[in-house]
Amino acid sequence: MLSSAPSSALIPTLTLLLSLPVLFFFLAPRFLPPRQISISLPDELDDLSLFHKAIAMDSANFSRRPTHLPAAKSHLSSSLRRPKIAFLFLTNSPLHFAPLWERFFSNVTLKHYNIYIHADPFARITPLDGVFKDKIIPSKRTQRSSPTLISAARRLLATAMLDDPANSYFALISQHCIPLHSFNYLYNFLFDLGRLSRDLEFPSYIEILDNEPTLWDSVNGHPHTYHPPEVSPELIYRLRKSNSTYSYMFARKFSADCLNPLMEMADSVIFKD
Numbered sequence: 001m002l003s004s005a006p007s008s009a010l011i012p013t014l015t016l017l018l019s020l021p022v023l024f025f026f027l028a029p030r031f032l033p034p035r036q037i038s039i040s041l042p043d044e045l046d047d048l049s050l051f052h053k054a055i056a057m058d059s060a061n062f063s064r065r066p067t068h069l070p071a072a073k074s075h076l077s078s079s080l081r082r083p084k085i086a087f088l089f090l091t092n093s094p095l096h097f098a099p100l101w102e103r104f105f106s107n108v109t110l111k112h113y114n115i116y117i118h119a120d121p122f123a124r125i126t127p128l129d130g131v132f133k134d135k136i137i138p139s140k141r142t143q144r145s146s147p148t149l150i151s152a153a154r155r156l157l158a159t160a161m162l163d164d165p166a167n168s169y170f171a172l173i174s175q176h177c178i179p180l181h182s183f184n185y186l187y188n189f190l191f192d193l194g195r196l197s198r199d200l201e202f203p204s205y206i207e208i209l210d211n212e213p214t215l216w217d218s219v220n221g222h223p224h225t226y227h228p229p230e231v232s233p234e235l236i237y238r239l240r241k242s243n244s245t246y247s248y249m250f251a252r253k254f255s256a257d258c259l260n261p262l263m264e265m266a267d268s269v270i271f272k273d
Contacts, residue, residue: 039151043140047151047158054158057165083191085113086167088156089132090149091175092120092142096256098132103266104179105131112187114167116160118142118152176225176253178262180240182271186249223253231261233269 089095095117105113115135119125120142128135137159142148153172160167169190179186226235231254239251254262262270 039147043151047155050158050162051154054161058161082111082166083168084111084164084166085187085190086160086164086170087113087115088153088160088170088172089115089117089135089175090142090152090156090172091117091125092123092144093175094124094126094256095128095132095175096259097175097178097254097262098128098130099259100178100262100266100270101132102130103263103271104183108183113183114160114164116156116163118156171250173250174252176255177250178252178254178258179249179270180236180251181247181249182273185273189246189249225253225255226258227255228258228261231258233265236265236269 095101105115115131117128117132117136118139119136121139122141137156140148140152140155142152156172157170160170240247242248
């Protein structure tokens with residue numbers, strides 16, 4: 001009489017082998033990097049058209065005197081011409097630090113700044129109000145660590161250049177960024193002709209590098225994410241310090257639940273210059 005043990009042992013093995021494709025289908029997204037979003041040809045051509053318009057306008061404005069600049073008329077900016085800072089928010093999630101930025105822009109007239117937001121249309125972003133109301137530009141899908149972020153940044157820059165010729169400085173900000181100084185401190189620093197010169201070159205005003213090993217995650221190379229227990233006046237003072245004589249103006253990367261401790265020291269620390 002033949003034994004059925006060997007054939008019985010094969011059944012679980014065959015079942016496991018047949019189930020591997022199914023397991024891979026469900027588990028692969030957790031272990032494999034996400035597939036990068038490609039930029040379609042129509043989107044690329046649309047962006048190139050926008051960039052060329054911005055370059056053409058910038059070249060035309062550069063050849064004119066400031067008093068001859070065309071008046072900027074747009075729903076995104078005011079029509080008064082004076083040096084402005086364009087704040088370019090690039091996000092694929094809600095602006096968790098909107099209340100802190102609202103405090104940053106409080107008591108500041110629109111003669112000094114403009115706001116532009118590139119919000120991923122495929123992401124769930126809560127409706128924006130206050131200084132952020134009606135500031136979203138025509139946006140396209142973005143993905144971390146992909147060329148789509150470069151396109152989004154260029155789209156923001158081109159839109160700001162076309163929208164208001166008075167935009168003189170451009171601050172690219174993510175949803176994880178916070179200000180380290182008051183608006184007046186930043187504005188006075190940038191436009192104080194006694195301290196700035198066309199011959200000087202300035203590094204980024206966003207704090208991204210530091211000698212301390214805790215700033216960068218050792219696993220994936222991304223900036224260290226600060227959490228509420230780490231938020232303190234000492235952290236703000238430390239993040240302001242740079243390798244030059246100039247203070248950093250913005251910092252990243254903060255988790256969304258840092259909002260409350262940041263708001264608690266907004267007036268007494270962050271915006272007290």
